[in-house]
Amino acid sequence: MARPIHFDNVRKEFQAAGTVHVAVDDLTLTIPEGSFTTLVGPSGCGKTTTLRMIAGLETPTSGRLAFGDEDVTEQTPQERNCAMVFQSIALYPHMTVRENIGYGLKVQGVPKDERNRRIDDAGETLQITEQLEKMPAELSGGQQQRVALGSAFVQDPDVLLLDEPMSDLDAKLKAELRVEVQRLHQELDATVVYVTHDQTEAMTMSDQVILLNEGRLEQFAPPGELFDDPVSAYVAEFIGTPSTNLLPATVERREDALVLASDGFDVPAPESEFADRVGDAVTVGIRPQYLSPNGGTVEVVVTAEVVEQLGTEFVVHGYTPSGHAIDAVSTTFGSVQSGDELRVGFDPADAFVFDADGQTICHGDELTGETVSRAD
């Protein structure tokens, strides 16, 4: 039975060589029951530690962790009905695939017939029926990963935890297993928590994304919201490929209007948000996908440096007149050569504005004054 996972001021510190390292810093959130939630962030941001605390492999230094109404903070891993797929796959080399998948059931005392039936079912779902009698060492990387998924799946857990299960696989297998994992989620009555550093996986697979930054919660939202309404420059930069362009700007008063003056372009700024910020340094964020020739009212001059082809689209890596790196993605950049000067434009409605600390001041629709209609 799927259960929600509550974090209440959960904090985890590690002591190393006399210094205290805070891996997870006062995390408070609720992962909805039955959801597919992804923990994402760069290496060392505390996502694996968070997952291991859910599994019971680490105990929080302070705070409370609960599955539904049940406080599990002090429970051992054995007492929680979790299943976990490890980054290293962790198949037992001395057991056959069948024994590997069935080990959890054996520990729980499920009779042999019942066990074999469930292993066969799992094998069929994951298309590893042929491999059941083999040893793990005889399997390919992708098959081993399926077996690991099978061992977790067969136990009918309340909470299914996956710790970067695909980081060692090639792109094609990743795409295949991504679908497989989502299919499993639909079949299982379990809350799935998935750890990855790959934002593509996070964006494509999950209902909810938890983005961590050095142990602190940066944003907890569905993928679309993370993309369209990032709460900070950190989120905007982390989510989406290539990364959001961040260009420094200053709030200036021109005649009777406010503008964000940047590298050869001005973005009109609404009085309501920026009247008391005149003279402040801000950052204008614009996704490379929204920058294209005739893309909008605000125009930027870009000197192309490197052009990459991604199927039908081309990515131009270049710099602005004052030397800031800027990327643009469009289907029309096919003939661009290194050193070419391009005029690309964007619609202010697609931009983000961040303050000096990286926090979002407003999103594009507020820049153009559509806030009112959205608030309705």
Add this chain to the structure above:
Amino acid sequence: MAIGEGAAGSIVPQSVQKRVKRISLIVVALLVAVFVTVPVYVMVAIALQSPTAVFAGGDVNLLIKEFTLRNFRVLFDDTNTVRYFTNSLIVTASSTLLSTSLAVAAGYGLTRFEFTGKTIAARAVLFAYMFSPIVLAIPLYVIFFSLDLLNSYFALTMALTAISAPFTIWLMWQYFQTVPISLEESAWVRGASRTRTLWDVVLPVARPGYISAAIFSFAVAWNDFTMARVVMSQDEMYTITVGASLFLDRVSIGWGETMAVSLLICIPPFIIAVFLQNYLLQGFNVGGLE
């Protein structure tokens, strides 16, 4: 670039390198054969022929012309060899068991738990390994004398374990570092207790390691002379190594019988080497020993 260092790019052509490699291999093999195989052959030749045949005409005849178990019959009828052999088997088996169990427990503890003094404990283990058995022999004699434990299997088992345990502990400590902890964590998450995980997962995965440790402690205990000589002072408690060395002093026992008892001493290690050699290599591959 030196000869043999990196096949390509060397000033010596590869075909020459290959030939040099093969010739040096054969030379080394021959040298080993002279110093290892020949003594073994001499032992077998003398043990399996009657002394009259071997020493006929004042020469030593090493070509096996006849086959007799006469030397063994003399050993069994006139000496305590069977008793010595049994003593050796008893203390070797107990010491191997004790040393290996200790090594598994210590290795698991040193790699899986954090505790104060861990580094010092680890260093002490390696330091203890530096001691020669004779350094330990006298203090151990004093201890066993005070405890009134001289001439007991227990005392010799402890003494032999004291010699082999530092190395076996170090070996298992290294080996357990190669056993991923995620295997255990995966079992815990699936509901297996720590003890159950130890039986179902850790021990089977660590098998090459502890078999190597067992072989090593077997070899130490079986071939030991010093400790047995110090701890055991009664004829019926001697081990085979001590017993055999005493044969040389006895008028009624000749070279034939001495070589026969040597052959007997060789049998258990030979059997173990034949059956467990794969495990031995696997275990020693870990930790850079090859």
